[in-house]
Amino acid sequence: MNFEYFFALLLGGLTRGSIYALIALGYTMVYGIIKLINFAHGEIYMIGAFTALIIGGALSFTGMNPVLIFVIASIAAIIYSAAYGVTLEKLAYRPLRNAPRLSALISAIGMSIFFQNYVLLAQTSDFLPFPTLLPRLKILALIEHLISTTQLLILISTAVVMILLTLLIQFTKMGKSMRATSQDKQMAQLVGINVDNVISMTFLIGSATAALGGVLISSHTGQINFYIGFIAGIKAFVAAVLGGIGSVPGAVLGSFILGLTESFGTGYISSDYEDAFAFIILILILIFKPSGLLGRKENEKV
Amino acid sequence: MKDNKKKKLLILLLISFVALGAFANGQGETDTIKIGVAGAHSGDLASYGIPSIKAAELVVDMYNAKGGVLGKQIELVIEDDVCKPEVATNTAAKLVGENVIAVIGHICSGATKAALGIYKNEQIITMSPSATNPPLTKSGDYPNFFRTIAPDDAQADVEVAFAVDKLGLKKIAVLHDKGDYGKGFAEFCNALLETKSGVEVVLFEGIQVGAVDYSAIINKIANSGAEALIFGGYHPEASKLISQMRKKNLDIPFLSDDGVKDDTFIKVAAEYAEGVYATGPVDTTSNPMAIKATEDLMAKYGEEPGAFFLNAYAATVAVINAIEKAGSTEYAAIDAALKSEYVETPLGKISFDKNGDAIGVGFAVYQVQNGAYIQLK
Numbered sequence: 310m311n312f313e314y315f316f317a318l319l320l321g322g323l324t325r326g327s328i329y330a331l332i333a334l335g336y337t338m339v340y341g342i343i344k345l346i347n348f349a350h351g352e353i354y355m356i357g358a359f360t361a362l363i364i365g366g367a368l369s370f371t372g373m374n375p376v377l378i379f380v381i382a383s384i385a386a387i388i389y390s391a392a393y394g395v396t397l398e399k400l401a402y403r404p405l406r407n408a409p410r411l412s413a414l415i416s417a418i419g420m421s422i423f424f425q426n427y428v429l430l431a432q433t434s435d436f437l438p439f440p441t442l443l444p445r446l447k448i449l450a451l452i453e454h455l456i457s458t459t460q461l462l463i464l465i466s467t468a469v470v471m472i473l474l475t476l477l478i479q480f481t482k483m484g485k486s487m488r489a490t491s492q493d494k495q496m497a498q499l500v501g502i503n504v505d506n507v508i509s510m511t512f513l514i515g516s517a518t519a520a521l522g523g524v525l526i527s528s529h530t531g532q533i534n535f536y537i538g539f540i541a542g543i544k545a546f547v548a549a550v551l552g553g554i555g556s557v558p559g560a561v562l563g564s565f566i567l568g569l570t571e572s573f574g575t576g577y578i579s580s581d582y583e584d585a586f587a588f589i590i591l592i593l594i595l596i597f598k599p600s601g602l603l604g605r606k607e608n609e610k611v
Numbered sequence: 612m613k614d615n616k617k618k619k620l621l622i623l624l625l626i627s628f629v630a631l632g633a634f635a636n637g638q639g640e641t642d643t644i645k646i647g648v649a650g651a652h653s654g655d656l657a658s659y660g661i662p663s664i665k666a667a668e669l670v671v672d673m674y675n676a677k678g679g680v681l682g683k684q685i686e687l688v689i690e691d692d693v694c695k696p697e698v699a700t701n702t703a704a705k706l707v708g709e710n711v712i713a714v715i716g717h718i719c720s721g722a723t724k725a726a727l728g729i730y731k732n733e734q735i736i737t738m739s740p741s742a743t744n745p746p747l748t749k750s751g752d753y754p755n756f757f758r759t760i761a762p763d764d765a766q767a768d769v770e771v772a773f774a775v776d777k778l779g780l781k782k783i784a785v786l787h788d789k790g791d792y793g794k795g796f797a798e799f800c801n802a803l804l805e806t807k808s809g810v811e812v813v814l815f816e817g818i819q820v821g822a823v824d825y826s827a828i829i830n831k832i833a834n835s836g837a838e839a840l841i842f843g844g845y846h847p848e849a850s851k852l853i854s855q856m857r858k859k860n861l862d863i864p865f866l867s868d869d870g871v872k873d874d875t876f877i878k879v880a881a882e883y884a885e886g887v888y889a890t891g892p893v894d895t896t897s898n899p900m901a902i903k904a905t906e907d908l909m910a911k912y913g914e915e916p917g918a919f920f921l922n923a924y925a926a927t928v929a930v931i932n933a934i935e936k937a938g939s940t941e942y943a944a945i946d947a948a949l950k951s952e953y954v955e956t957p958l959g960k961i962s963f964d965k966n967g968d969a970i971g972v973g974f975a976v977y978q979v980q981n982g983a984y985i986q987l988k
Contacts, residue, residue, distance in 0.1 A: 321826035575827035583819040
């Protein structure tokens with residue numbers, strides 16, 4: 310067994326899993342609080358990547374330090390996408406909050422198609438080059454075939470985001486309100502929690518992490534177009550279901566399982582079946598543990 | 612009484628049909644040589660077919676002005692097949708009814724195949740400017756079929772010859788995008804590589820179009836010990852693959868097809884595109900006859916040459932030249948002339964091999980040098 314090859318696949322799988330995780334967080338948090346599958350979430354990720362492309366492209370004319378441009382572009386993407394996420398919730402989901410769940414779901418699919426076409430018209434259907442802003446690190450020169458600078462950045466950023474998010478949910482007042490709202494919206498309202506604010510906050514955080522994922526992956530692959538959110542969104546959704554939708558650690562676990570399966574499946578079997586591996590795992594889990602790996606079995610309220 | 616009238620009417624109709632048929636036949640054999648032009652002239656693929664009408668008209672006008680061929684004027688019979696196989700059979704039957712001695716067309720491979728059986732039975736030379744499906748010539752089923760465009764597998768021939776003979780590669784990984792075009796190309800390459808002694812295909816796989824990254828497959832290529840990668844597919848995946856390969860310090864040659872020989876590829880892959888090889892049709896825009904054909908088109912129709920315009924121009928020239936050289940409109944004579952005589956066309960000097968593929972028309976290898984594709988000699 311070639312240990313180096315195994316290690317390269319492992320790191321590749323973790324990278325992919327990190328990207329899925331950054332997107333899956335949004336799916337799982339939104340579902341956990343308002344029981345809605347936000348199918349427009351993949352498009353928020355795509356909009357994040359586009360924002361970074363535009364801001365990064367504009368700033369690169371100023372001759373600023375590329376790393377600084379990358380940081381500014383990422384922050385801009387996060388803010389812009391978060392604004393999109395909150396607006397999306399206000400316009401498309403809030404009016405339907407007391408409507409049947411199916412209406413909100415259809416609204417979500419509609420918004421997804423709307424965003425794709427909006428970016429298509431406003432930008433272009435072509436693939437666009439994403440500027441190379443991050444230098445290749447010298448210390449990585451020897452092991453660059455195992456892990457590249459962008460991969461390393463993805464892994465580190467994801468770890469930081471996960472830690473911050475855990476702290477936010479476990480130890481802050483906002484986190485406490487979020488947990489309360491997800492347990493029982495009506496009761497939370499009765500004890501004085503502003504549910505609308507909590508929901509907006511959830512969309513804001515989910516959109517921000519998705520946008521970060523979009524920026525990171527675009528700088529990793531070096532290209533974007535209006536359609537990248539679709540496949541990434543579907544995969545992240547699968548990851549969230551795999552881990553148990555509604556559970557934050559579950560989404561992360563599901564994402565890594567999915568990423569590693571795809572990476573090792575490609576490496577040791579064949580990339581012909583890359584997508585098949587993901588869905589086989591999903592089917593197996595849904596057969597043996599329908600609530601997902603870390604999902605709680607919900608008791609129907611009577 | 613009534614029955615009788617019906618019978619009479621029927622007989623009258625039958626007689627009139629025979630008479631009309633004879634009339635039509637008689638006219639066809641008199642003073643012109645008829646050449647059919649078939650292809651998509653309407654519908655969503657019309658942009659592929661209409662340039663071939665204009666090309667044929669320009670060539671025929673040129674010959675007619677000089678007194679035609681074999682002392683007769685040439686007449687074009689233009690029929691639309693909308694690139695649909697089911698329509699193409701009707702189109703072919705109509706052209707046969709018009710007594711054409713040759714057909715320029717059809718445009719799409721599927722429609723061409725459907726029409727070819729009819730022409731074959733009637734012994735009519737058929738020459739397509741654009742149908743690239745390999746079995747049309749290679750299967751030997753249609754001895755009456757010729758084309759002035761290189762078949763899909765010719766591209767793989769050029770690619771493999773370049774990789775093995777020029778670059779001297781021994782271990783090659785072949786990837787494709789699972790699409791009809793990319794996978795077909797990759798399979799042709801794979802089959803050709805297997806016939807070369809001492810060359811090993813270390814990897815043959817399809818990749819997932821639109822996947823978030825390709826690091827796993829790139830690690831796999833590196834691990835397989837491949838000395839080069841041949842990719843069948845289009846430029847979005849190619850640019851993703853090449854930039855990730857280079858970022859991972861996998862500096863092996865990257866060879867691809869004319870789906871990648873596109874300026875968008877260079878724009879997106881930027882500095883990583885440098886040194887990439889891709890096959891594409893041989894550039895003939897500097898050929899004097901091509902320049903003249905394009906000028907004539909501008910003068911007569913005020914239009915830029917569309918898809919396959921030069922190929923259709925070459926096809927018409929080749930057919931008329933063969934009739935002239937054969938000195939006859941007999942099928943066997945024209946067939947022999949096409950396969951033996953060389954003719955000057957906008958695509959260069961061409962003749963046809965025993966399968967009907969044009970000799971001298973083909974693909975060339977290009978390489979990205981300083982941000983542009985350069986044709987390699």
